Amino acid sequence: MAFNSVVLIKQVPDTKNITGQAMLDDGTVNRAALPAIFNPEDRNALEAALSLRDRCGGTVTVLTMGPPSACNILRDSLFRGADRVILLTDLRAAASDTLATSYILSLAVSQLPDVHLIFCGRQAIDGDTAQVGPQLAEKLNLPQVTYVEELIEASDSTLTLRRNLGDGYEVVKAPLPLLMTIVGTANTPRPPAARRMLKYKRARGKTELLKEAADKFGKDATDEIETYVQQRSEDLSAKGLLIEQWDLDTVKADVTRCGRSGSATKVHRIQSVILTGTEHKRVEPTAQAIGDLVHELIEDHTIG
Amino acid sequence: MIEVNRNGDVWVFAQQHNGKLNDVSLELLSKGRELADQLKVPLAAALLGQNVEPLVQSLFHHGADKVYLAEHDLLETYQANTYAKALCQLITRHKPQIVIYGATPRGRDLAPRVASAMKAGLTADCTDLDISDNTDPSTKVTHKNLLLQIRPAFGGNIIATIVNYDRWPQMATVREGVMAMPTPDTSRTGSLIKKNVELDQADVLIEVIEKSQREKRVNLKGSRIVVSGGAGVGSAEGFALLRDLANALGGEIGASRAAVDSGFINKDHQVGQTGTTVRPALYIAVGISGAVQHRAGMQESAKILAINTDPEAPILSIAHYGIVGDYKQVLPSLIKAVKARA
Numbered sequence: 001m002a003f004n005s006v007v008l009i010k011q012v013p014d015t016k017n018i019t020g021q022a023m024l025d026d027g028t029v030n031r032a033a034l035p036a037i038f039n040p041e042d043r044n045a046l047e048a049a050l051s052l053r054d055r056c057g058g059t060v061t062v063l064t065m066g067p068p069s070a071c072n073i074l075r076d077s078l079f080r081g082a083d084r085v086i087l088l089t090d091l092r093a094a095a096s097d098t099l100a101t102s103y104i105l106s107l108a109v110s111q112l113p114d115v116h117l118i119f120c121g122r123q124a125i126d127g128d129t130a131q132v133g134p135q136l137a138e139k140l141n142l143p144q145v146t147y148v149e150e151l152i153e154a155s156d157s158t159l160t161l162r163r164n165l166g167d168g169y170e171v172v173k174a175p176l177p178l179l180m181t182i183v184g185t186a187n188t189p190r191p192p193a194a195r196r197m198l199k200y201k202r203a204r205g206k207t208e209l210l211k212e213a214a215d216k217f218g219k220d221a222t223d224e225i226e227t228y229v230q231q232r233s234e235d236l237s238a239k240g241l242l243i244e245q246w247d248l249d250t251v252k253a254d255v256t257r258c259g260r261s262g263s264a265t266k267v268h269r270i271q272s273v274i275l276t277g278t279e280h281k282r283v284e285p286t287a288q289a290i291g292d293l294v295h296e297l298i299e300d301h302t303i304g
Numbered sequence: 305m306i307e308v309n310r311n312g313d314v315w316v317f318a319q320q321h322n323g324k325l326n327d328v329s330l331e332l333l334s335k336g337r338e339l340a341d342q343l344k345v346p347l348a349a350a351l352l353g354q355n356v357e358p359l360v361q362s363l364f365h366h367g368a369d370k371v372y373l374a375e376h377d378l379l380e381t382y383q384a385n386t387y388a389k390a391l392c393q394l395i396t397r398h399k400p401q402i403v404i405y406g407a408t409p410r411g412r413d414l415a416p417r418v419a420s421a422m423k424a425g426l427t428a429d430c431t432d433l434d435i436s437d438n439t440d441p442s443t444k445v446t447h448k449n450l451l452l453q454i455r456p457a458f459g460g461n462i463i464a465t466i467v468n469y470d471r472w473p474q475m476a477t478v479r480e481g482v483m484a485m486p487t488p489d490t491s492r493t494g495s496l497i498k499k500n501v502e503l504d505q506a507d508v509l510i511e512v513i514e515k516s517q518r519e520k521r522v523n524l525k526g527s528r529i530v531v532s533g534g535a536g537v538g539s540a541e542g543f544a545l546l547r548d549l550a551n552a553l554g555g556e557i558g559a560s561r562a563a564v565d566s567g568f569i570n571k572d573h574q575v576g577q578t579g580t581t582v583r584p585a586l587y588i589a590v591g592i593s594g595a596v597q598h599r600a601g602m603q604e605s606a607k608i609l610a611i612n613t614d615p616e617a618p619i620l621s622i623a624h625y626g627i628v629g630d631y632k633q634v635l636p637s638l639i640k641a642v643k644a645r646a
Contacts, residue, residue: 168517264425285629
């Protein structure tokens, strides 16, 4: 019994540590001001897949859609034990809503042979929508089990899972192939392995190599860049250090279903949160002032 | 997707569990009522299950003009695939212009599956919904009477308004407690429309082996006074002081996400966009800075008292009373004053 798993991960702005202007004047997100991190619950999804592989055998493929900088979380996945990582990057996919994103991911997953299990984090901290997992399951015509907290039992054809529904739980048995979304309380992600870090910190994707070459030769030196990238790709590939890079053509996407044109929802307006300073009554932290406050609240029947 | 249908109803997905309607479905009927009145179309509830017809009256009492009832053996126990299939059949046949769902774990399991199958848009966890004309900036085409789907994003640093021009129905989920519970009017009636849905045993993909639902130990929504703590409380022990105050006031304990994430207190206590939304007579915010997600869950409180060491804390901007100081000193004085007057 061995399972081929795909883990879908996302690089997200660290919404708890925003520095500078979060939004640009045109209403789009200023990703430069936002430290980019591995979406927390996607780390739990990766851990769930890795520990299942460690127990039962099989492979773990990690796939992300995003800008070339998302290679950082793919390297991180390699450090922790992923067998194969893939970056799907394409400017035509920018501004995809969850519907367009799930369409593209469904095509990407379909490119992979013999997938038994798909693991997603429950939700990503930039949008908190929790929509891509179920939408992807629908597109692939697979059963979905969301809010998974524990993998109780695995057989060749089914998984038994416990879902944490906040006010209770549910134990379900689901047939393979299957898509799961994993909650943050499911496990503690393993740390990166030092030996794997030494090896995979040199892993690069093609766009990263292009940038490396442009920095080295200047961006107009097209011939040198091409030769350099070709050479580096071959070297890295021979060592298993070339991060696979796909685009919309690789997955044979209908571009009208991707990006802004493929999105059913449109952002009409973005407002930065500006607090309008309403008048509030300042109460001094003294026993007398607090006593008066309590008196006032009793008088107006707020308390008592 | 369905074509744009400006005469379509406004629908609320009526979520039921073991023959009981979820509160959020009834709350959505109040917002749905407003939207339907603005659009001058009927408000309908879509009720799926088996032997759930007794729930229909309650949906009428809470504001529905119509109930689309789909009963089937295979809908007895909720699962994403069967419910999504059944609901898609109803949507395809009746072409509602808007469908709203409660953002419960079940609603968040179902709605995206429906949206994907319908190739329609879906906006999660809206904090407000409204109707307005809207011009597409790229085509300059003005779309009449669109649903404005308003929600915080990026950790609450922005508020986004989302629209869906033509990939209908326009769909959104809304958290429990965000919309006010309507007062039931037992004289209201409506039309019950029974619908057959086609489901096959092969659509049942998952076997539910065991279910356990525990009663929430915390009654935040029903409490007149909520004493809430945030990261500034600093420890689980710190919450003991808050509990003393809540006991003295006959109130309930709330918490910000930061306090819950730090493990100071159980998630049942969480107030905010991803927790419970409360509207108490008095909300006391202790050591809560006041991120927009938290404010979304408590800003309609009748009176807000904020206690914070930081005079610049955003929570003070929506507070009626502010005490700048250390809660470890302020709360004992407050408890003493309350006990003395009681």
